[in-house]
Amino acid sequence: MSPLLWFTALAHSGLGHVMQNSKWSFAIVETVHLLALAILGGVVLIVDLRLLGIILKRESARIIGRDLSRILLGSLIVMILSGIGLLSEEALKCYYSPAFRWKMALLATVVAFYFTLHRRALLKADTGTPTLWARAAAVVSLTLWLGVGVAGRAIGLL
Amino acid sequence: MPLLQHVCQVLYDSHVGTAIRESDYAFSVIESIHVLGITLLFGTIALLDLRMLGLVLRPIPITRIARAVFPLTWSGFAVMFTSGFLLFWAEAAKNYANPAFRAKLILLALVGINPLIFHTTVYRRVHEWEAQAISPWRARTAAIASLTLWSGVIIAGRAIAYF
Numbered sequence: 001m002s003p004l005l006w007f008t009a010l011a012h013s014g015l016g017h018v019m020q021n022s023k024w025s026f027a028i029v030e031t032v033h034l035l036a037l038a039i040l041g042g043v044v045l046i047v048d049l050r051l052l053g054i055i056l057k058r059e060s061a062r063i064i065g066r067d068l069s070r071i072l073l074g075s076l077i078v079m080i081l082s083g084i085g086l087l088s089e090e091a092l093k094c095y096y097s098p099a100f101r102w103k104m105a106l107l108a109t110v111v112a113f114y115f116t117l118h119r120r121a122l123l124k125a126d127t128g129t130p131t132l133w134a135r136a137a138a139v140v141s142l143t144l145w146l147g148v149g150v151a152g153r154a155i156g157l158l
Numbered sequence: 159m160p161l162l163q164h165v166c167q168v169l170y171d172s173h174v175g176t177a178i179r180e181s182d183y184a185f186s187v188i189e190s191i192h193v194l195g196i197t198l199l200f201g202t203i204a205l206l207d208l209r210m211l212g213l214v215l216r217p218i219p220i221t222r223i224a225r226a227v228f229p230l231t232w233s234g235f236a237v238m239f240t241s242g243f244l245l246f247w248a249e250a251a252k253n254y255a256n257p258a259f260r261a262k263l264i265l266l267a268l269v270g271i272n273p274l275i276f277h278t279t280v281y282r283r284v285h286e287w288e289a290q291a292i293s294p295w296r297a298r299t300a301a302i303a304s305l306t307l308w309s310g311v312i313i314a315g316r317a318i319a320y321f
Contacts, residue, residue: 023320031316034193035309041194042201045230055226059218067214068205146194153190 004095008082011091019089029085036078037149043072044145051121053130053140061134065122076111099158103151110144161252172253178248185248190240199234200308202227207301212292220288258317265314269307276300 010016018025050064065095090147094100121137130138159167169175178184208214209223246253253259280296287294293301 026318027320031313034196034316035312037193038196038200038312039204040201041197042205045197045201046205046227049230055230056218056222059215059222063217064215067216071208071214100204149194149197150190153193157190 007087007091007095010088012068013088014022015085016088016091019085026086026089027109029082033079033082033086036075036082040072040075040079041145041149043068043075044141046140047122048142051125051134051141053135060127060128061122061125065119072114097155097158099151099154103148103155106144106147106151110141110148113140113144123124160293163251166250166254169247172247175247175250185245188241188244192238192245193260195237195241196312197234198230199238200312201315202231202234203308204305207304210293210297210301216291220293221284253318256318256321258321262311262314262318265307265310269304269311270302272303272307304321 011020019029042074046055047065047068050057050061054065118137118141122132125131125134178188205214206220206223206227209216209218209220215223223286276297280300287297292298
């Protein structure tokens, strides 16, 4: 099935009908999306500033990464589920929106990056001074996550 | 006309307020900064709250985390306050009567009182309990109050657009 058919099916689903016909269901789901964003953004910031060696220098990056990755994963799941709800309200508009396509591409990239190279950088960086490798991973992660946020905000504006 | 409403109307009619409101991009750009700034402010506060509840970073003493996130939280506050005030400037006369905006201001006042109480009471003896995996009940209560009130601020803020 092509992506367009998936988007059409989502728009015509029960979820899509609820989201399209009730102002408050959209508002509530959007607020949940926003609350999860606040947590996810905060976690990304702390982890990456630690990788850069800017904060919590004496604490193990491994422990910080392990603990905060759980929170990150939890808020990411909430964001994806609420995101599907928001998408169902205007699935076809999103399908053709360049901002939405950018957001999905950046999201896929950052998730793949986070669970592979970024994870390795966290495990390697324990309590020593950050290597160039760790710093690069942090900068790439911050840039990609910010890109996801900016592209996401742009969906509603463009 | 009540004084506060009058002030809101003057702001609304001013050059700056009108310029932000009538520009094609200004309001959206400031609003985007306001939304992304939430991560800096709420994200860092939530981290400290979750640590006091014993949910994350248990091996790290409270004061070390507090010291690490302090500049971030205050930068976040500066970003949120500045961008928030500019948004208010553009919409002041409409915001005055908006129930969500009023709720947000009340919640912001309460969320300011919470750390005031916390820092003058249980946090004064933080060195006695900062290394404990789970903080004393009064600190946990402050953490739950902080998480609840800040979530309320975000919810009310989002709701302003729907009234």
